[in-house]
Amino acid sequence: MRDFLHQCLYGKIAKVKIFQGGSNRVDHRNINRRTFLKLSTAIAATTALPFVPGCTPARQEADRTVDVAIIGAGLAGLTAARQLVAQGIESVLVIEAQDYVGGRLRDVQVNDTTIIEAGGQFIGPPQTRILELAAELGVETYRIFEEGDAVYHLDGDTTRFPPYDFAVFGEYDRIRLMLDGMAQTVPLGAPWNAPDAEMLDNMSFGDFLDANLSDPIARDLFDIISFSILNAFPPDLSLLYVLFFIHSCVDINTLVATEGGAQDSRFLGGAQLVPIRMAAELGEERVLLQSPVRSIHHDDTSIQIVSDRAVVDAQYAIVAMMPSIIRNITFEPSLPDQRQGLIENWPISGDFKVNVVYETPFWREQGFSGFIGQSDRVAASFGYDNSPPDADVGIFVTWPNIGADPSLADPDNRREAVLNSIAAYFGDQALDPIDYLEHDWTDNEWIPACVSPVGEGLLTQYGPALLQPVGRIHWAGTETSPIWNGYMEGAVRSGDRVAEEVAALILANR
Ligand SMILES: Cc1cc2nc3c(=O)[nH]c(=O)nc-3n(C[C@H](O)[C@H](O)[C@H](O)COP(=O)(O)OP(=O)(O)OC[C@H]3O[C@@H](n4cnc5c(N)ncnc54)[C@H](O)[C@@H]3O)c2cc1C
The missing domain is CATH 3.50.50.60 (FAD/NAD(P)-binding domain)
Known part of the structure; x- marks a missing residue:
C-alpha cells in the first residue's frame, strides 16, 4: 500500500x-x-x-x-x-x-513543509460538495491571506484599493448586474433551452461588451476576468456559455471574490x-x-x-x-454524430501557472495583500499571495498571458517579465526570488487544457450530447x-x- x-x-x-x-x-x-x-x-x-x-x-x-x-x-x-x-x-x-x-490537481513540493499546486487550488464556501468530500477524507482548509490593499496597475502607475471595491472600475458594476440578471434566465441543466439560446450562442461575449460598454477601464477588467477564469478573451467566448457559466457559479461576485467566493480558501497539504x-x-x-x-x-x-x-x-x-x-x-x-461533434469541437486551451517563491511575503510589510486585481502588464495581469499559512516563505502566484504577448513564449523572457511585473507592484525585492516554479499544461498529452473556453455555436449545436449516455x-x-x-x-x-x-x-x- x-x-x-x-x-x-x-x-x-x-x-x-x-x-x-x-x-x-x-x-x-x-x-x-x-x-x-x-x-x-x-x-x-x-x-x-x-x-x-x-x-x-x-x-x-x-x-x-x-x-x-x-x-x-x-x-x-x-x-x-x-x-x-x-x-x-x-x-x-x-x-x-x-x-x-x-x-x-497536481501538487509540487517547494520545501519540506510547503507545497504549491500546479493545477486547481482555490475553494470557497458555496462549493459544498468538494468541502464535504475533503472533510470526509480528513483534508483541512485554510483562508488565503488578504489583509491590506489590492493593486490596480495601468500605464506604469500602481494604485492601491481595498479588495473588491470595484467603484474604481467605472461602468463595471452596471454591466456586471446586467450579466448576472441575464444569467439567471439560462437553465443550468440545459443552457441550450434558454430563451433566445440560438441568438445568445451565436453572439460572442466580446460583441455583447462592445455593444453595451464604452468605458475602457471597465472593459479591460472584463478582459482580465475572462482571461483569469476562462483562459480566453471575450471575442472567443459564446455569450450563452458565459451566461451559463456565471449562473452555474452563482454570480460574478462569487466567481471573482476571495472571502466567501471561489478564491476563499485552499487545502492544507495541497488539493x-x-x-x-x-x-x-x-x-x-x-x-x-x-x-x-x-x-x-x-x-x-x-x-x-x-x-x-x-x-x-x-x-x-x-x-x-x-x-x-x-x-x-x-x-x-x-x-452518434452529435456526441462525436461535441468531442471534435470542444476547445483545447493550455495554461501557464507561475509560482514565485521568496524568503518572506515582503509585500505584506508594505501593507499589500498581494492581490493584483487588474494590470496592463500581461506577464502578471492578476495574481495572489499564495504563501503557506505559517508564511514560512512568501509565494506569489500568477498566470502569464502568452496570447497577449508572444515574446512571453520564450521561457527566459517570461521569467524576466514576470519578475519585473511583480517588482513594478511591490518593489525591487521581487527581483530576487529563491525559486521560480512554472507549470506548462500545454505540455501534457492527457490534459492539454485547464478550462473550457467554449466559443460560438457549440452549446446549441452539440450541448445536448454532453450528458446523454x-x-x-x-x-x-x-x-x-x-x-x-x-x-x-x-x-x-x-x-x-x-x-x-x-x-x-x-x-x-x-
Ligand atoms: C492550472 C489550473 C488551475 C485551476 N484552478 C482551479 C481552482 O483554483 N479551483 C477549482 O475549483 N478548480 C480549478 N481548476 C480546475 C480543476 O482542477 C478541475 O475542474 C478538476 O480537477 C477536473 O477534474 P476532472 O476529474 O473532471 O478532470 P481531470 O482532472 O482532467 O481528470 C481526467 C483524467 O483523465 C485522464 N485521461 C485522459 N485521457 C485518458 C485516457 N485516454 N485513458 C485514461 N485516462 C485518461 C487524465 O490523465 C486525467 O487524470 C484548475 C485547473 C488547472 C489546470
Whole structure:
C-alpha cells in the first residue's frame, strides 16, 4: 500500500503491474521497461488511428472483468468509483493514462513543509460538495491571506484599493448586474433551452461588451476576468456559455471574490491530497495507472476497454474527462454524430501557472495583500499571495498571458517579465526570488487544457450530447456539471451524478 500511495503522489512506478486472466487477481511481474514502452508505443500507434469501419480490432480476451470501468483518475472518476463502492458496487476499476492520480490537481513540493499546486487550488464556501468530500477524507482548509490593499496597475502607475471595491472600475458594476440578471434566465441543466439560446450562442461575449460598454477601464477588467477564469478573451467566448457559466457559479461576485467566493480558501497539504486519499481508500486493485485507454467496444450487453496495460470487460463504462480529450479514444461502433461533434469541437486551451517563491511575503510589510486585481502588464495581469499559512516563505502566484504577448513564449523572457511585473507592484525585492516554479499544461498529452473556453455555436449545436449516455457508456467530468462547471466542485458533483445513474441500472438488475 505504501508503494501505491507513493506512486499516486509522485507518479513513479517501481514495477509494471498487469492484470491476468478473467479474475480480479493482480499479478506483479517485472517487465523490462524498454519492452513495455515499445509495446505501449506500438499499441498507441495502431489504436490512435482514426476509426475506419471494419479496421478496428475485434474484441479480445479480457485480462479482467468488472461491473464498472471508469476512465480517468481525476476528481470526477475517483468520486464516481468511491460512490459506487459505497452503494455496494465494489467491482470497479479506474483506468488512468498518467502515472499519478488527480488529473488537473497536481501538487509540487517547494520545501519540506510547503507545497504549491500546479493545477486547481482555490475553494470557497458555496462549493459544498468538494468541502464535504475533503472533510470526509480528513483534508483541512485554510483562508488565503488578504489583509491590506489590492493593486490596480495601468500605464506604469500602481494604485492601491481595498479588495473588491470595484467603484474604481467605472461602468463595471452596471454591466456586471446586467450579466448576472441575464444569467439567471439560462437553465443550468440545459443552457441550450434558454430563451433566445440560438441568438445568445451565436453572439460572442466580446460583441455583447462592445455593444453595451464604452468605458475602457471597465472593459479591460472584463478582459482580465475572462482571461483569469476562462483562459480566453471575450471575442472567443459564446455569450450563452458565459451566461451559463456565471449562473452555474452563482454570480460574478462569487466567481471573482476571495472571502466567501471561489478564491476563499485552499487545502492544507495541497488539493491533490483529495484524489490521493480517495485512491488510497479504493485500494490498489481498483486503480490502474499509466494505462491510457485506446479504444472502447460497446454493444447492448457489455463493454470492452482496451488500455495499454489491461483489456477490461465491464457492464458499464464511465468516461470521466474533458470532452476534447475523449477524441484520443476510438469507439467501436462510432459514437452518434452529435456526441462525436461535441468531442471534435470542444476547445483545447493550455495554461501557464507561475509560482514565485521568496524568503518572506515582503509585500505584506508594505501593507499589500498581494492581490493584483487588474494590470496592463500581461506577464502578471492578476495574481495572489499564495504563501503557506505559517508564511514560512512568501509565494506569489500568477498566470502569464502568452496570447497577449508572444515574446512571453520564450521561457527566459517570461521569467524576466514576470519578475519585473511583480517588482513594478511591490518593489525591487521581487527581483530576487529563491525559486521560480512554472507549470506548462500545454505540455501534457492527457490534459492539454485547464478550462473550457467554449466559443460560438457549440452549446446549441452539440450541448445536448454532453450528458446523454451512449448505450452503456456514461459521461462525467467537471464539464458535464450544471453547478460550478469547470471547478473541482463540478468534478465531484459529476462523479456523484454518474455514480447514481450507473448504480440505479446495476441495482435494478441484481
Ligand atoms: C492550472 C489550473 C488551475 C485551476 N484552478 C482551479 C481552482 O483554483 N479551483 C477549482 O475549483 N478548480 C480549478 N481548476 C480546475 C480543476 O482542477 C478541475 O475542474 C478538476 O480537477 C477536473 O477534474 P476532472 O476529474 O473532471 O478532470 P481531470 O482532472 O482532467 O481528470 C481526467 C483524467 O483523465 C485522464 N485521461 C485522459 N485521457 C485518458 C485516457 N485516454 N485513458 C485514461 N485516462 C485518461 C487524465 O490523465 C486525467 O487524470 C484548475 C485547473 C488547472 C489546470
